[in-house]
Amino acid sequence: MKRFIGFIEKEFYHILRDRRSLFILFGMPIVQVLLFGFAITNEINNVDIAILDHSKDATTKVIIDKIAASEYFSIKQFIDYEAAIEPAFKKGQIKAVLNFEKDFSNKLISEKKATIQILTDATDPNTANTISNYMASILQNYQEELNKGIALSYQIVPKTRLAYNPELKSVFMFVPGVMTVILMLVSAMMTSISITREKELGTMEILLVSPLKPLQVIIGKVVPYILLAVINAIIIILLSIFVFRMPVQGSLFLLGAESLLFIINALSLGILISTISASQQTAMMASLMGLMLPVILLSGFIFPISSMPIPLQIISNIIPAKWFIIILKGIMLKGVGLAYIWKETLVLLGMTLLFIGISTKKYKIRLE
Amino acid sequence: MKKENAIYVENLTKMFGDFTAVNNISFEVGKGEVFGFLGANGAGKTTAMKMLIGILKPTSGHAQVASFDVASQADEVKKSIGYMSQRFSLYNDLTIKENITFFGGIYGLKKSVIKEKTQELIDELGLKDEANKLVKSLPLGWKQKVAFSVSLLHNPRIIFLDEPTGGVDPITRRQFWEMIYREAHKGKTIFVTTHYMDEAEYCDRVSIMVEGKIEALDTPKNLKTQYKVDSMNQVFLKLARNIE
Amino acid sequence: MGIKVINISKTYDKIKALENISFEVKPGELFGLIGPDGAGKTTLFRILTTLLIADTGEATVAGYDVVQEYKSIRNHVGYMPGRFSLYQDLTVEENLNFFATIFGTTIEENYDLIKDIYVQIEPFKNRRAGKLSGGMKQKLALSCALIHKPKVLFLDEPTTGVDPVSRKEFWEMLKRLQKKNITILVSTPYMDEAELCDRIALITDGKILEIDTPEAIKSSFPKKIYRVKSSGTFQLIQDLGAYDKTHSAYPFGEYIHFTSTSTDFKAKDLVDFLKEKNHSNIEVMETDPTIEDTFMELSK
Numbered sequence: 001m002k003r004f005i006g007f008i009e010k011e012f013y014h015i016l017r018d019r020r021s022l023f024i025l026f027g028m029p030i031v032q033v034l035l036f037g038f039a040i041t042n043e044i045n046n047v048d049i050a051i052l053d054h055s056k057d058a059t060t061k062v063i064i065d066k067i068a069a070s071e072y073f074s075i076k077q078f079i080d081y082e083a084a085i086e087p088a089f090k091k092g093q094i095k096a097v098l099n100f101e102k103d104f105s106n107k108l109i110s111e112k113k114a115t116i117q118i119l120t121d122a123t124d125p126n127t128a129n130t131i132s133n134y135m136a137s138i139l140q141n142y143q144e145e146l147n148k149g150i151a152l153s154y155q156i157v158p159k160t161r162l163a164y165n166p167e168l169k170s171v172f173m174f175v176p177g178v179m180t181v182i183l184m185l186v187s188a189m190m191t192s193i194s195i196t197r198e199k200e201l202g203t204m205e206i207l208l209v210s211p212l213k214p215l216q217v218i219i220g221k222v223v224p225y226i227l228l229a230v231i232n233a234i235i236i237i238l239l240s241i242f243v244f245r246m247p248v249q250g251s252l253f254l255l256g257a258e259s260l261l262f263i264i265n266a267l268s269l270g271i272l273i274s275t276i277s278a279s280q281q282t283a284m285m286a287s288l289m290g291l292m293l294p295v296i297l298l299s300g301f302i303f304p305i306s307s308m309p310i311p312l313q314i315i316s317n318i319i320p321a322k323w324f325i326i327i328l329k330g331i332m333l334k335g336v337g338l339a340y341i342w343k344e345t346l347v348l349l350g351m352t353l354l355f356i357g358i359s360t361k362k363y364k365i366r367l368e
Numbered sequence: 369m370k371k372e373n374a375i376y377v378e379n380l381t382k383m384f385g386d387f388t389a390v391n392n393i394s395f396e397v398g399k400g401e402v403f404g405f406l407g408a409n410g411a412g413k414t415t416a417m418k419m420l421i422g423i424l425k426p427t428s429g430h431a432q433v434a435s436f437d438v439a440s441q442a443d444e445v446k447k448s449i450g451y452m453s454q455r456f457s458l459y460n461d462l463t464i465k466e467n468i469t470f471f472g473g474i475y476g477l478k479k480s481v482i483k484e485k486t487q488e489l490i491d492e493l494g495l496k497d498e499a500n501k502l503v504k505s506l507p508l509g510w511k512q513k514v515a516f517s518v519s520l521l522h523n524p525r526i527i528f529l530d531e532p533t534g535g536v537d538p539i540t541r542r543q544f545w546e547m548i549y550r551e552a553h554k555g556k557t558i559f560v561t562t563h564y565m566d567e568a569e570y571c572d573r574v575s576i577m578v579e580g581k582i583e584a585l586d587t588p589k590n591l592k593t594q595y596k597v598d599s600m601n602q603v604f605l606k607l608a609r610n611i612e
Numbered sequence: 613m614g615i616k617v618i619n620i621s622k623t624y625d626k627i628k629a630l631e632n633i634s635f636e637v638k639p640g641e642l643f644g645l646i647g648p649d650g651a652g653k654t655t656l657f658r659i660l661t662t663l664l665i666a667d668t669g670e671a672t673v674a675g676y677d678v679v680q681e682y683k684s685i686r687n688h689v690g691y692m693p694g695r696f697s698l699y700q701d702l703t704v705e706e707n708l709n710f711f712a713t714i715f716g717t718t719i720e721e722n723y724d725l726i727k728d729i730y731v732q733i734e735p736f737k738n739r740r741a742g743k744l745s746g747g748m749k750q751k752l753a754l755s756c757a758l759i760h761k762p763k764v765l766f767l768d769e770p771t772t773g774v775d776p777v778s779r780k781e782f783w784e785m786l787k788r789l790q791k792k793n794i795t796i797l798v799s800t801p802y803m804d805e806a807e808l809c810d811r812i813a814l815i816t817d818g819k820i821l822e823i824d825t826p827e828a829i830k831s832s833f834p835k836k837i838y839r840v841k842s843s844g845t846f847q848l849i850q851d852l853g854a855y856d857k858t859h860s861a862y863p864f865g866e867y868i869h870f871t872s873t874s875t876d877f878k879a880k881d882l883v884d885f886l887k888e889k890n891h892s893n894i895e896v897m898e899t900d901p902t903i904e905d906t907f908m909e910l911s912k
Contacts, residue, residue: 006713010702017701202697206756209661209691211683212714365682367663408775410745454773505627508649534773535801537648537816538904539911542862549846563775564802569865570845588866599865601776601804608777 003212007220014194015224025190029182029232033239036174047131048076049096050088055104063116063156066142067098072134089121096120096131108156115157129304175240176328177301179233180321183259184295186229187266188273189287195221195274196283205367214365222267229263249335258331258341261348262324266291268355269320275362295321323348373432374399374526374557375420380429382415389415391580392429397573399525402548402558404568404588407577408608413561414530416577420559421528422446434525447475450519453530457515460504464495464514467503468521475522482521489517509540516547520556527551529560533567545570565601574600576607583607613639613674613763614795615660620669622655629655631818633669637797637811642790644809645799646903652818653799654694657768660797661691674763674795690762694769696753700742704733704752707741708759715760725792726755729785747778754785765789767798771805783808803904814907821910826903833901833909835859838879839867842891851889857881862908869905870896 015022049067053060068075076094079085085097099117101107108114118135120128143156195218198204207217237255240246248255269291277283296302298312299321305313316322323344330336330344338345375397382390390412397403407413418424420433422442431438434448458467465486472482490499493513503511512532519527529548533541545567552558552572560571568574568588575585584591584607588600595603615637622630630652637643645653658664660673662682670677676684698707708730712719723730733751736744741752750770757765767786771779783805786796798809806812807826814821814829822829840861842848848868852861859871870882879896886894 003714003716006710010699010706010710013702013706014699201700202693202695203699205658205661205663205693206691206697206711207714208663209686209689210711210714211687211716366665367658408745408777409747409773411775531773535649535769537651537801537911538803538908539862540648545863546849549849553846563773563779565776566804566863566865570863604776605780608775 004216004220007212007216008223011194011221011224015228021190025186025228026232026235028185029178029236030239032178032182033175033236034243036178045072046074047072047095047127048093049073049098049131050077050079050085050094051075052079052082052085052097052099054102055100057103057105059105059108059114060100063100063139063142064098067135067138070134070138072138085119089119094121095127096135098135113157174301175236175244175246176325176332177299179236179259179328180262180299180301180324181292181295182232182236183229183263184266184291184321185287186232187225187263188270188291189284190228191222191225191267191270192273192277192283192287193280194225195271196277196280199274200279208366214363215360218271218360218363222271225267225270226260226263229266230260233259233263246332248332250331251337254338255328255331258324258327258345258348261345261352262320265320265324265348265352265355268352268359271359272355272362275359275364294319298322299325301325320348320351323351373397374401374434375403375559376430376432376435377420378430380416380419380431381427382412382419382424383427388580390419390426393577393580393582394429395575395582395585397557397559399557400552400555401573402552402560402571404571404574405559405561405577406568406574406604407561411577411608412580413577417528417530417559417561420445421449421451447522448525450522450524450527451530452512452515452519452528452532454512454532454534458503458511458518461502463500463502464490464506465499467514468518471518472521477522485521489514489521493517507537507540509536509544512536513540513544513547516544520551524556526557526559529558531561531563533562533564541567565599565604568600568604576604578608614641615643615671615673615764615797617656617660617671618669620656620659620666620671622652622659622664622666624655628818630659630666633815633818633820635813635820635823637795639795640790640793642786642796642798642808642810644806644812645797645815646801646803646806646812646907647799647815648801650817651815653815654768655818656815657691657693657766657797657799661689661766662686688763690757690760690765692753692757692765692767692770694772696746696749698741698749698753698756701740703738703740704744705737707752708755711756712759717760719759722759722761725761725789726758728788729758730755732781746774747781750774750778750782751785754782758789762794764795764797767796769799769801771800771802779805803902803907806903812903814903814910816907816911822906829903829906830901833906835871835909836877837899837901837905838870838872838882838896839864839899840870840882840886841867841893841895842886843893844891847889848886848891851886851891855882855885857885860908860912862905864902864904867895867899869899871909 051064067073077088079088079097088094088097097119099119101115104114116139118132120131139156198207237248241248273283273286273290277286298316298319305316305322308316327341327344330341373396378394380390380393381388393416405413405417415424419426419438420431422438422445425439433445436444436448438445462470468486468489469482472485490496498506516532533544536544548558562568571588573585573587574591575582577583586594591603592598592600595606597603597606618634620630620633633656645656647653655664659666660671660678662678662685665679672678673685674688678685702710708719729751733748736748741749744752754770771782786798790796809826811823811825812829813823840848849861849863852858852868852870857872857874857877859873861868861870882896883894
């Protein structure tokens with residue numbers, strides 16, 4: 001045990017003395033969260049939209065006026081028939097089309113329910129998503145106004161198409177994504193680099209020719225990064241709460257436990273990468289291409305999985321980050337407990353055990 | 369300043385913070401001379417050499433290489449010298465031919481000239497069968513011979529060799545020195561560092577650096593007489609003892 | 613308790629790194645593997661330190677089989693790989709402390725073993741290893757390899773790239789360690805260092821040329837060696853190369869070592885030849901062969 005502690009102590013020296021990496025390690029989550037929070041803002045302003053009003057009655061007029069009056073949208077054109085929607089989009093002048101069904105007012109009164117279709121331009125999914133959210137909230141407001149003091153409430157049903165992650169009603173959706181990316185980066189990339197560095201230096205030879213067990217070497221390399229990753233996760237959550245006022249709905253304990261599970265998952269991937277790469281450079285490329293890109297592209301962080309082609313949707317299942325993002329969103333934004341995310345947790349746990357199994361099997365007690 | 373000297377160094381000093389790596393050294397190397405630049409590890413050899421080849425600015429003092437000032441005319445210096453070091457000489461993942469083409473290219477040689485020189489070099493070293501093999505598959509000695517030839521591609525007047533024969537087998541090491549002699553015979557100036565003291569004997573003149581200063585500079589014969597010993601190894605041990 | 617190597621062969625990507633190597637190092641012996649880079653020394657060290665498995669053959673270190681009992685070997689040997697494998701970002705003291713800890717010991721416990729070496733670098737104990745000179749790195753690396761009091765010490769080219777002063781000191785240290793009953797296997801490309809070993813194996817291209825004491829190896833040289841000198845060394849090399857009675861002519865310091873093809877060769881023949889070639893200050897004298905002479909003769 002003393003050997004092991006001595007090993008971990010050495011790892012901390014490495015980490016603490018490499019000021020530049022340390023700066024990146026802790027600067028990055030802060031910068032990323034702030035970047036996503038402020039710069040890549042989900043606020044919209046005076047977005048050009050078109051209206052296709054099949055009813056042209058009093059209610060639709062009120063709604064249209066309300067939308068036009070909002071600072072978020074400006075009505076660019078009125079369309080008369082469905083077939084004209086696509087050309088309007090293609091011209092690229094409008095970002096969304098609001099499609100009122102026939103007999104809107106009558107339906108609302110007789111059936112207590114009427115439908116509006118919100119079509120958004122999916123080429124910019126973030127904006128598209130925000131647009132439909134904003135639009136929906138304007139309609140929601142109107143509906144509440146309408147229903148004041150009425151026992152049997154009217155319902156305006158917005159049907160969004162090409163909208164993304166419809167369950168999300170907040171602009172905080174980037175937090176789980178950023179957290180996943182950072183944890184993946186710190187855990188997988190940093191460990192794989194630090195292990196391969198020993199190979200490059202030749203110190204791995206000495207460690208192998210010592211009574212330290214290979215497993216001890218690996219765990220010793222990994223422990224400090226677990227700690228770093230946990231600190232990073234805490235920084236991200238604190239930033240989200242205090243800078244962006246994001247309410248964390250669910251249990252913090254569950255959040256911590258799930259994060260730890262994901263961190264261990266990523267670490268075992270890092271070890272796996274280090275067993276197949278001989279140099280720090282290869283390890284870095286492998287982590288970036290093999291882990292970071294899928295995490296960013298296929299996990300649902302930036303591009304919603306539901307709008308991907310089927311083959312990509314299937315592939316996304318083998319990406320641990322996808323499951324972690326679902327878990328995070330569930331806990332942070334919806335406040336659900338383990339009862340709702342046990343499936344995802346189980347998948348993540350299974351993957352973790354698998355990776356640990358492969359990497360301990362692949363880790364060599366000799367060179368070659 | 370004297371023009372006939374290949375290298376002219378006057379009061380050259382390099383400080384890193386408070387640490388004086390090279391302390392006020394002065395010497396001259398004549399044209400066509402094989403000059404051995406010796407010293408213990410950490411004595412300041414590498415730093416001095418880096419200043420001479422124009423990649424490190426002196427803190428004070430002057431140095432002229434091929435009659436160009438190393439501080440203000442570094443580009444001219446680089447064009448007139450060849451450089452080869454033990455640490456890096458050729459790209460391992462390129463073939464011999466590709467290496468020659470590459471280094472010829474960075475010195476701005478014409479394609480036709482490169483082609484001609486490549487053929488010449490391969491014939492001279494007897495590497496016909498190896499020309500298209502990756503450098504990493506060559507024994508170290510051959511690699512160093514190729515590297516030396518490559519450093520001559522642009523017909524430099526002065527060649528700097530930084531421990532060119534470390535780890536090379538004894539026969540190839542001697543063949544390497546024959547190549548050095550041949551170039552010196554053609555009038556090229558050779559500036560070489562080595563840890564093999566028998567190689568120090570092959571030099572026309574030798575300087576020994578100790579803690580940033582040049583403690584001795586003469587022909588091997590005179591040095592041995594001066595220190596009353598019979599090999600350069602003993603001269604070196606006498607001078608450089610008790611440092612570090 | 614020494615080292616035993618029986619018919620070891622190892623091939624990497626079709627290149628034979630080691631071909632049927634056998635030798636024995638007696639307990640407490642200082643044994644040198646002498647050969648240039650690429651001779652297979654490092655591969656052999658890695659097999660003996662359990663880092664690689666040979667294709668064929670067997671080996672034991674301190675009585676343990678290198679394949680079956682690799683764990684025991686790892687507890688009992690000290691290994692200093694070719695490059696001084698130290699943590700560049702840790703200080704001298706931290707490096708030593710770390711290696712002591714992973715071998716389950718402390719600096720204090722075995723201080724007397726490393727004292728001689730460590731006192732020389734102790735003034736710099738708070739300096740990072742990356743900032744040390746080559747000679748100091750070498751001493752630190754040796755201290756680290758010794759800190760757990762190994763029975764067998766493997767030193768792979770400990771003196772490569774190190775200046776003659778540090779090399780001399782290093783060999784003095786090895787001699788002292790040997791007195792403390794540590795078996796030492798050391799490799800080096802410097803032929804002059806061979807003289808300092810009890811016994812040596814000359815190795816090149818994965819094959820052992822000769823195993824014996826340095827004295828015996830030198831006296832096994834089959835020919836008479838003459839050292840030759842004249843006023844123009846370069847011309848001398850050229851002319852000796854063209855001389856029809858030359859078997860070999862290699863520069864050795866200020867002299868050329870010359871051997872002849874003919875058995876009844878006389879120094880006078882050579883003097884006459886050189887005079888004919890207009891050499892002046894001619895000196896031809898019989899001399900004793902060195903290890904390097906033998907090595908070159910055998911690997912020719």
